[in-house]
């Protein structure tokens with residue numbers, strides 16, 4: 001027989017329940033802290049989160065509407081402040097950049113995989129400045145200018161492969177891998193001085209797989225292991241994937257670096273590239289082996305950002321034939337049929353430029369760019385932002401602000417007509433509200449590859465438009481649903497018909513083989 005519940009058990013049970021609640025509550029409810037002068041942290045949701053599922057930017061968008069352009073949310077024990085207003089972003093990240101330019105030591109991305117290296121994971125300080133200075137050897141505007149022949153060659157190669165694979169427009173094609181190889185080869189040439197000949201190249205496939213694994217493991221608000229610290233001490237599948245990726249990166253990129261070194265040691269004429277710069281300066285700059293491997297790895301990880309933008313362009317332009325017709329008319333009027341557009345034609349083709357900006361606004365590859373991290377206490381408009389806060393730029397909400405972009409969910413390049421600045425120039429506008437879009441981030445950590453990315457996008461998109469009329473394949477509707485794939489947020493896989501527009505295309509495509517350095 002069970003004993004009848006005694007009087008003492010009646011007291012013990014609520015006590016146990018109360019103790020459990022007291023232990024759990026601080027882990028589930030937000031903590032409203034104030035500074036010594038009573039300034040509260042920005043308002044925000046009542047609950048704490050271990051991670052944000054699915055598309056985290058949608059949650060941020062809902063909260064931004066409810067709590068305003070500066071709100072806070074707790075992820076586990078980490079306070080995050082979310083910024084979804086251009087002026088606030090400028091005030092914090094630019095005007096007060098000395099406080100808001102570090103990075104959180106994310107467990108997965110920064111500690112396990114990149115080990116605090118590769119610029120993007122570096123804390124704000126001398127080491128970050130050193131890495132940024134080194135990559136600017138190949139990314140500064142003047143350096144990008146010198147890369148012109150590489151980028152031109154890859155654009156030509158991409159168009160040529162598309163013409164060939166579609167049998168001059170007879171067969172439909174899924175363009176994703178060809179676009180991926182265009183971006184990948186540019187980055188390989190710039191970092192290692194080599195290129196890949198085919199989309200079935202094992203190295204191309206392997207490095208793309210690393211890039212995809214990196215994307216999957218390192219979402220800024222989606223990993224429970226980043227925010228619930230006790231989990232970091234336990235063995236887990238996620239942890240072993242992070243370790244494995246780190247080891248793979250060292251092995252594969254290490255071997256590629258050694259190959260460049262062997263060529264340099266043998267007195268071969270290695271083209272100027274990131275690895276050459278790093279090897280030549282390794283001793284003076286006191287770079288260790290992991291620095292070298294991770295700096296190179298991050299150059300290839302960015303492949304998806306440019307690729308996904310080009311994939312979005314093709315999907316959107318196919319679904320908007322009236323915009324495509326207007327672009328073709330501009331190209332025919334300004335460039336004609338004998339030659340295709342060059343980077344110098346940018347200012348003469350404002351509609352093509354507007355299309356590219358609108359693609360970037362409507363489908364930024366990172367709706368939540370790598371968050372910044374604050375290194376000092378700060379009070380902004382009476383709200384307290386403590387040292388150690390994760391600073392999140394909410395690009396999704398900024399890009400769908402009705403005031404700045406009327407009818408924001410419509411793809412409408414016209415909104416950018418009259419904007420004659422490149423993205424790199426637009427960043428510096430004193431009126432933050434007038435900046436074209438925020439796809440490249442903000443402040444001192446802004447994407448250092450912005451000039452290169454713009455040049456790649458221009459060459460790929462203007463030449464795809466010049467070369468082809470792009471049609472939907474009958475009975476294969478293109479979906480604009482965003483999905484996470486090998487290139488980040490891409491459209492679901494689709495095929496298009498690419499019909500050559502000019503008889504002159506084949507002569508324009510005559511390949512200049514001189515600079516092709518094969519793997």
Ligand code: HEM
Nearest residue numbers: 119120302305306369439440441442445446447448449453
């Ligand atoms: C369309 C293409 C690209 C987009 C949309 C893009 C976007 C971004 C964004 C949003 C950030 C974070 C900025 C911030 O912290 O505020 C970033 C950082 C970075 N990007 Fe890009 N990027 C692109 C292409 C490239 C290219 C081509 C390279 C170089 C080859 C590159 C190299 C980097 C590096 C090294 C960082 C880390 C900077 C730091 O932490 O200081 N990106 N990029």
